[in-house]
Amino acid sequence: MLELNNMLVRYGKHLAVDGVNISVEKGEVVVVLGANGAGKSSILKAIAGMVPVADGTISLDHTPITGMPAHQLTNRGIALVPEGRGIIGRMTVEENLRLGATPARARDYEDDTIAQVYDIFPRLHERKRQFVHTMSGGEQQMVAIGRAMMSKPDFLLLDEPSLGLAPIIVGDMFKALARVRKTGVGLLIVEQNVKISLRHADRGYLLEAGRITGSGTSDELMNDAAVRHAFLGGDI
Amino acid sequence: MKTSIAFALAFTALALLAVAPLILPEYWTGVLLGMTGYVTLATAWALFSGPTRYVSLATVAFFGVGAYTVAVLNEVLPYPLVLLCAAGIGMIMALVVGLSTLRLAGVYFVIFTFGLAELVRQTVSWWEVNVTYTMGRYVFLPFEGHHIYWQLLALAAITFLIAWAIGRSRIGLALKALGDDETVAAHAGIDVTRIKLFLFVVSSTIITLVGAIQAPRWTYIEPSIVFNPTVSFMTLIMALLGGAMRLWGPLVGAVPLFLLFEWLSGRFPDHFSIILGALFILIVFVMPNGVLAKIDDLRKGRQS
Amino acid sequence: MLEHLINGLVLGGTYALVAMGLSLQYGIARIMNLSFGDTIIAACFATYILFSSFGINPIVALAIILPASYIVSLGVYRLMMEPLVKRAPDEGALEVDSILLTFGLLFVIQGCLLVIFGGGYISYSFMNTPVSVLGTLVSGNRLLALVLSLAIGAALVIVLYRTRWGMILRAVALAPKSAPLFGIDTDKAARMAFAIGGTMAATGGVVVSMFQTFTATTGVVFTMKALIVVILGGKGSVPGAIVAGLLLGLVETFVAAYIDPGLTLASVYTVFLLLLLVRPNGLFGKA
Amino acid sequence: MSAQLEISNLHKRFGGLVAVKSVSFDLKPGEVVGLLGPNGSGKTTVMNMISGALPCDGGSVRVGGKDVTALKPHKVSKHGVARTFQLVRPLPTLTVGENVLLSVAYSRKPKWGRAAQAIVDEKLEFVGLAGRGDEKVTNLNYIDQKRMEMARALAAEPEILLLDEWLAGLNPSELRIGIDLVQHLQGQGMTILLVEHIMEAVRALCSRCIVMSAGEKIAEGPSAEVLQDPVVIKAYLGDDHA
Amino acid sequence: AQDREAVTIGYAISKSGPNAGGADMTVTPNYELWIEEVNAAGGLKMPDGTRLPIEAIAYDDRSSTEDVVRAIERLATQDKVDLILPPWGTGFNLAIAPLMAKFGYPHLAGAAVTDKASDFVERWESSFWFMGGSHDYVSAFTEILVAEREAGRINDKISMVSVADGFGIDLVKAARPSFEEAGFDIVYDKTFPPETSDFATIVSEASNSEADTFVAFTYPPHSFGLTKQAKVASFNPEIFYLGVGAGFPVYPNIAGGSVEGVMSLGGIDPNNELNSAYRAKHEEIIGRAPDYWGSVLIYASLQMLEQAIERVGLDKEAITAEISTGTFATVLGEETRLENNQLRAINWVGQWQDGAFVAVSPEGSEGLAAVQLPKPNWD
């Protein structure tokens, strides 16, 4: 289980995340909803060790992992697909994926996982020798998710994975994520695409100005008036 | 209002600096001279390289060409015409260089400009050796230190004026923009090529003039003397130290650094390099973004 | 013709040897190391002292100097570079910082050498024996430089492009911010790249000292030659550095032979500038 | 009425990959048209060729009847074309206001000083950033950066606006605001080419759609029809949206 | 000035930068040696027999002309030193010449080779030139060549290279007409940039040229590099003449010991005891031997200065006049004197013979060793 306990993230004087408690079980899909600037990305980055945690703790299966450097966390089974994708533009698709299997825990499964990734994203297989920076936005997103899967994570953190993807791909991707989840991986997703993400999630949290203001199962949230108003945008 | 006060202050400072050689001993005129030379170089350098972030090491190419023009022409033409020629040659050279380097970015530009300076020096050497058969040239112009200093001071003042005017104009804004992102700048309607070229030419012409004005001080001129790459490095370091993005940055970098060099080489002639190097390292750690930024930080710190 | 080709390759081998280390330091550790040439000179002096005062043959001296330079470079990186890397908000800032810092370092190394050894010219004779390569007599020490640079270069290329470790190093070079997400310890990779680069500088120094006259202040010349080779080859590209090094060696030799020795350097710079204009990211650089 | 933007047989190759294959379409003045297509189908590439960011390998682009095919971006902008970028591209050393001012200062009718400032303020207010001109762009959050980029594009007083996924990454309520803004522009008679993956937005804004796939135009017509087209559903929308 | 306690002597020299190598060989050690010797003896002797110790002020000019000029201004107007010793290099000596004249200091330009010395003496009356001009070196060498050709030991072809800076070009410009007038054919004549470090091509072209005489007007790195390459390529012309560096004590090491017959500028008379004593002292105090050309001349200029002070005191004009007209006992000989403010008692050509670099063509003095040619094989 991945557990955040009263976690705080600060940028200088600015408090971006103000004491949140979030937990994700293995094999569970949890989504964090919130307006732009609510601090969603900051939460994910803090878990992945990309920004320092100012206060509170993060634990993985009840062992504290607060303050560990990012590369060690990857080896502990936490993989982040950040905003802006975090892939290596001047390497090929295949190199990016293989490099994703750098953590010791993933090395032995490298060939199997890569086959699995190509199965989910056939486009990547077609383009495996292409340099990533020459690919379209959506194609790059696929590489990013594929790369994260390569590290054999227990918990996959996704920051707005559907951003810029064609509807058909978004659909495919969530289906793919469902398959990833079936392998026992816990997913923590930050999304703007509330409808589709709630459809695929088990539970969700609402984040406002760095604080959790609500939580519940997907169905509860979907039917919550406040949520409908703020995130499902009324009639659209 | 604030501008006029600033102008009055600047003018007073300029006047004081101008009369200084009449009061100060000769050596201090020499110090002021060298300092003004570097202040002008650094300010002119930052004019182009500051906002655009095209770090140029071609400074000495222009500086040297200026000096060489004087060496070649000083017995043929009256001095003002010689300066004019130097400026013209610098301008043409900058145009050619500018036009050919516009595709380069980042470190490629840096090393390109370094290569360019070396190429100019090698070519001048080769020309002198094989075509004119004169390696060293003599400059016997009847100038003393303070004459050269006054010319440099005037040039420095003009350079500041240009830098100030550009900073306030829309060209200044465009320069900053294209330093950030040329594609965006171009889409905003900026003719990126023209602006870069224009600034490069202005900056290089001033640098050429500094070389031309300083040449009579050395009596004897050969390529290894006037194309000394140290000039490029010093200029760059001074501007970066003070803060190349600001009008006063290069000055704030050049003055203390110059004095420091002077003091160290007199006080510790045998350990100059070590102390200087150590100080440099220290500066990098203590003032990451240049002196002006540090001052800003301190001021903000006190206010809050 | 063949003679010039061989001479050119031998000369280019030295350039490549010297440049590869810088390519690693700049490409992977992202340190624009202006004190690189002074590291080379320091190794030259070390070799000279070991040879002239202790009678240690420079080849044997490698066994002492290489580990020593690895450790020293590692220390320098830890002590001076790492804080800069940590605090740099972006790549541009790190570049400026590293230029300023290594500029200072350059003076420190140079100053120490001046104090210890004075400013005089140093030269000694070792392996200055003719070796016939396809009928051309080249000096043993220069040939050693070529062989070493090809061997090291080949090894590096294999490591960088054929092993995971090499891929990791390249990843750090290309996307330092993203690399940790891949489970890569970027600090460690950069540290090692810098130290290996320093060790290669020292290797270059040991070999170069055998045939080139040096003084405490000639480091800058090496830095600049190395930078030119690195940039011409394409930032961070080891094969690029080798090709560019050999190319420049050939240009120098052919110009000296067929046009005018006075134009060797002018033509090196001309070739460099022209190639950059055609390929603004170097021979092997990626746009 | 003649076309405001006229594209014919546009072609673009990247090495071996043909990213855009003889694509042609027109935009009439005041039209808002959606350019749709799966990822990598060449939409951004088409936009880049229109704005001059990429040279065309074939075909032509005409703006208001004038050929702008071979022009550089700054020249194209002088013909009244402005754009936003798929990934926001603020100019970090400039303030929010200066980012916008830049466009004013180099527009077809360049202004500087007070007159320019007035336009800057007006555009900032229009996108909802009133009074925030002095802030650093890097301090803006994502949506505000997008707003700033819109203001920067509008400040050039363009006739044609190219929006590359300008609405991406907004949550539904923010999306509403964004759509209103574009509709407002539409009301002012602006011609807009819109690349978007958010179907709600496309339906709300675009009278017409052009769909690309693998570099080719596969469909064109009124939005409602195009979005029902089985070819489009198969290539782009997927069954969920059918 | 009777109440003074010391004589201040200032100098600016390249302690860092590209000129440091040259300065560190010929100039700085001699300044240090001389000052130490004088002070060890109680100081500079004044006309009244008292002795005043020397207080030295040394600046680093960092191999930059602007700095050397400013350093002289500093010494003259700030430190107000009694005397100023010159920097290293032709360009730097010319750069400071106007200032030295303006402030009235005697300018004993030591490490400067120029053919215009006679003009400069008129322009700057207190300037003295101690190293002769390129014509002198070249014509002395040409005489040797002519003699060798007449003896049938060499052919009439010469291959010649030079370094592209003031020194190399001055010499090569003097050499071309001189060799040609003497009926030689210069079959290879190339100039290379000072940064050159690889001489494979040059040596191979020179050895293909069929000339028996190889002349290189070069600086130490080139002289060393040419030597090594010549050995590797077994390039062994009858006459092998190099520029600066071949007269350095380290030269035999560089050539792996086999330097017999190599010629260069300078050289010493091994039988001159004053000179031997000087060399011994230099080794003792500085820790290494002086070179066989410039050092001697620099040291001699200092001795002249010392003796002039002993005769006329510290008045700068009087010193200038004394140096100009007086006769001095120096390492060059018991009766050294200047002609038109220029030293002429210079050994123009030297040659390595039996492990010593001996003068084979001194001007107007005895102790001439015979030239030994052709040069034997490298090993």
Ligand SMILES: Nc1ncnc2c1ncn2[C@@H]1O[C@H](COP(=O)(O)OP(=O)(O)OP(=O)(O)O)[C@@H](O)[C@H]1O
């Ligand atoms: N590196 C940083 N330095 C300073 N402030 C930051 C930094 N990163 C984020 N912030 C601020 O922290 C707050 C939360 O940012 P965060 O990126 O976590 O939000 P978000 O919910 O992911 O928003 P979005 O939907 O725009 O991605 C915002 O106000 C943002 O401006």
Ligand SMILES: Nc1ncnc2c1ncn2[C@@H]1O[C@H](COP(=O)(O)OP(=O)(O)OP(=O)(O)O)[C@@H](O)[C@H]1O
């Ligand atoms: N500079 C380039 N070099 C090589 N290939 C490129 C380059 N730019 C784009 N491509 C390729 O061209 C194709 C079209 O790219 P484009 O960016 O136009 O797609 P898009 O339709 O905008 O996709 P998305 O919706 O994902 O943004 C893609 O396959 C991409 O990989």
Ligand SMILES: [Mg+2]
């Ligand atoms: Mg976010």
Ligand SMILES: [Mg+2]
């Ligand atoms: Mg796109």
